[in-house]
Amino acid sequence: MGIELQGLGKTFQTSDLTVEALRDISVNVSDSEFVSIIGPSGCGKSTLLRLVSGLIPPTQGGVSIDGVPVHGPAGNIGFVFQAPTLLKWRTVFKNVMFPYEVLASQKRTVMSRQEYENRAELLLEMVGIEDFRDAYPKQLSGGMQQRVSICRALLHDPTLLLMDEPFGALDEFTRERMNEELMRIWRETQKTVLFVTHHIPEAVFLSDRILVLSARPGRILGEIVVDLPRPRTAEMRDSVAFLEQVVITRRMIGKADGGGNSKESP
Amino acid sequence: MTARVGESATESVAPVLGSKAGRIRRFVDPIVFALLFVAAWQAFIWITGFHSVVLPPPSKVWGVLWNQGDFLVGNMLTTAVTIGWGFFLGGVMGFVAGVLSNHFERVKRAIHPILVALYVVPKAVFIPLFILWWGVGFEYKLVVTVLLAFFPVTENTITGLTGVEREMVELTRSLQGNRWFGFRKVSLPFALPFVLAGLRIALTESFIGGVLSEILVPGSTGIGSRIVEAAAFSNTEFIIASIMVIAAFGIVSYFLFLWLERRLTFWV
Numbered sequence: 001m002g003i004e005l006q007g008l009g010k011t012f013q014t015s016d017l018t019v020e021a022l023r024d025i026s027v028n029v030s031d032s033e034f035v036s037i038i039g040p041s042g043c044g045k046s047t048l049l050r051l052v053s054g055l056i057p058p059t060q061g062g063v064s065i066d067g068v069p070v071h072g073p074a075g076n077i078g079f080v081f082q083a084p085t086l087l088k089w090r091t092v093f094k095n096v097m098f099p100y101e102v103l104a105s106q107k108r109t110v111m112s113r114q115e116y117e118n119r120a121e122l123l124l125e126m127v128g129i130e131d132f133r134d135a136y137p138k139q140l141s142g143g144m145q146q147r148v149s150i151c152r153a154l155l156h157d158p159t160l161l162l163m164d165e166p167f168g169a170l171d172e173f174t175r176e177r178m179n180e181e182l183m184r185i186w187r188e189t190q191k192t193v194l195f196v197t198h199h200i201p202e203a204v205f206l207s208d209r210i211l212v213l214s215a216r217p218g219r220i221l222g223e224i225v226v227d228l229p230r231p232r233t234a235e236m237r238d239s240v241a242f243l244e245q246v247v248i249t250r251r252m253i254g255k256a257d258g259g260g261n262s263k264e265s266p
Numbered sequence: 267m268t269a270r271v272g273e274s275a276t277e278s279v280a281p282v283l284g285s286k287a288g289r290i291r292r293f294v295d296p297i298v299f300a301l302l303f304v305a306a307w308q309a310f311i312w313i314t315g316f317h318s319v320v321l322p323p324p325s326k327v328w329g330v331l332w333n334q335g336d337f338l339v340g341n342m343l344t345t346a347v348t349i350g351w352g353f354f355l356g357g358v359m360g361f362v363a364g365v366l367s368n369h370f371e372r373v374k375r376a377i378h379p380i381l382v383a384l385y386v387v388p389k390a391v392f393i394p395l396f397i398l399w400w401g402v403g404f405e406y407k408l409v410v411t412v413l414l415a416f417f418p419v420t421e422n423t424i425t426g427l428t429g430v431e432r433e434m435v436e437l438t439r440s441l442q443g444n445r446w447f448g449f450r451k452v453s454l455p456f457a458l459p460f461v462l463a464g465l466r467i468a469l470t471e472s473f474i475g476g477v478l479s480e481i482l483v484p485g486s487t488g489i490g491s492r493i494v495e496a497a498a499f500s501n502t503e504f505i506i507a508s509i510m511v512i513a514a515f516g517i518v519s520y521f522l523f524l525w526l527e528r529r530l531t532f533w534v
Contacts, residue, residue, distance in 0.1 A: 050436070053436075053440050054440075055436055055439060055440060073439055073440045073441070073442050074442070075440070075441045075442045077440055079433075079436070079437050079440055081433040081437075083431070083433065085431050085433040085434050085437065087434070087451075087452065087455065087456075088533045088534075089455045089458075089531075089532075089533045098437075098451075099441050101451065102438055102441040102442070102443035102447060102451075103441055103442075105443060105444070105447045106441075106442050106443065106444070108442065136533055138533065156441070
C-alpha cells in the first residue's frame, strides 16, 4: 500500500521546444509517511506533484496509490499550494467546505453535508482559527490563510496530501511555527504527505525521508532518511543531530546542482 | 495552538467619509462648489459684458430648465430608452463573447482579429453605414449604442477570466470538478469585479452612443436632436440646459451602478 512511483518520466513538448522535466523517478512512499522533495529550482518538483495527482499524464512509467494506478484526478488528494489560493468572496468556513461542493457536484460525497460541516469545524479548531470561521480571507494574515488552505486540503479526508512549497511565502518565524503546527496536524491525521520545498532545515524538521532531485531533467540523486526522534520539537532545531542532517542534505543538493547542469538534454 | 490577535488584520480602517460629519460634508462640498461656480459664471458675464447668445447667464439657463424642463426630461427619457437597451444588449453580448472566446480557443482565434479591427476603428465611421441600413430611427441608434457598449465588457470579461489562479483550477480538477462547476464557482466570481468595471465603462459609452446617434440626425426623437436644432437658432441657453439634463441622468445612473457594483463585489 501507499504510493508507488515507477520509472516516472515527463517530457513537455511544444511546437518548437522539448523539455524533459523528469526522468526515471522510482519511489515508494508508505502509509502515513512524510516525504520531502528537495532540489534546485526548475528540477520538476511541482511537475512531480502534478503527475502524482493525475492532473497531467506521465510520458513514461506510472503512479499508483494504494495499488490503484492513477489515470487522471481521482478526488482522493489534498492540495496545498505556495499561495493560499482561497476564494476571496467566500468566508473561511465556506472555503474549507469547497471540496465538499466539488464532490457533491459529481455526487461523489461519502458523508452528509452536516458531517462535512462538522469536520470543517473540527479542522478549523485543530489549526486554532475557529473564531475566524465567518471572516473573509483578506481579513487574515498570510499564515492564517495558509492554515485555512490546509483545512481545505484535509476536508475530504484525502489518502494523500500534496504540498507544493506551502510555507515558501511566509517569513522565517511564521514558517517555523507553521512547521511545528504541520507536525501536530500530521500526527493527528496520519496522512501520507509529499512535501515540496527548497528550504533544507524545513525538510529535515518535517520529514521521515528527503528525496534530493537533480537539476533538469529531475532525477532522484539520493535519499536521506532523517532519523531524528518524533515528535519533533522546536528545541530540536538547535541539536547537533539536526544540524548534521542539514549538512548532509545540503552536501547532496550541492552535488545535484553541480552534476545536473553539465549535461543538458537535447 | 490558538490564533494570536496580533496576527490578524481584522481591524478595518474607518473610512473618512463614514462618520456623520463626513457624510454631511460629502454633500455640502460639491453643492457649495457648484454654487460658487454658478456665481463666478454670473459675475464673469456682468464684468465682461459677454453677449448672452455666446455665453448665456445662469439665470437664462435656469429659465429654460424651469419653463421647458418637462420637454427636456421627456426627450431625455426617449434617449434613455436607447441608452438602456443599448447598455443591456451590448453588455450581455460583450459578456457572452468574452466568456466564449475565453473558453474556446478556436472562438478566440476566429473572432479576435475582427474584434481588434472593430476596436481600433473609431466607432463613428460606422454611423453613415448604419443610417443607410437602418434609417434614422430607433434601430440605428440602438446599434450604435450596442457597438459602443460591447467592447469594454468583452475586454474586461476576458481579462477577468484569464486572471484565475492556475492552482484554483487545478484544485477543482483534482477533485474531479467539471468545467461548468469551475466556471460557476471559481472563474465567474473571480471575474465579476472585472466584468462590472467593464459594464461601468459601457454605461458611459452607452450615453455617448445614445446622444451622439441623435445629434447626427436632427429632426429625430431624443435630446440629442433637440440640441442640434437649438444650435441652428443659436439657442445656447437651451443647449446648456440640455447638457445639464443629460449630466443629471448620467450622474444618477453612474452612482447607482457604482453602488450596485460595490454591493455585488464586497470582497474587493
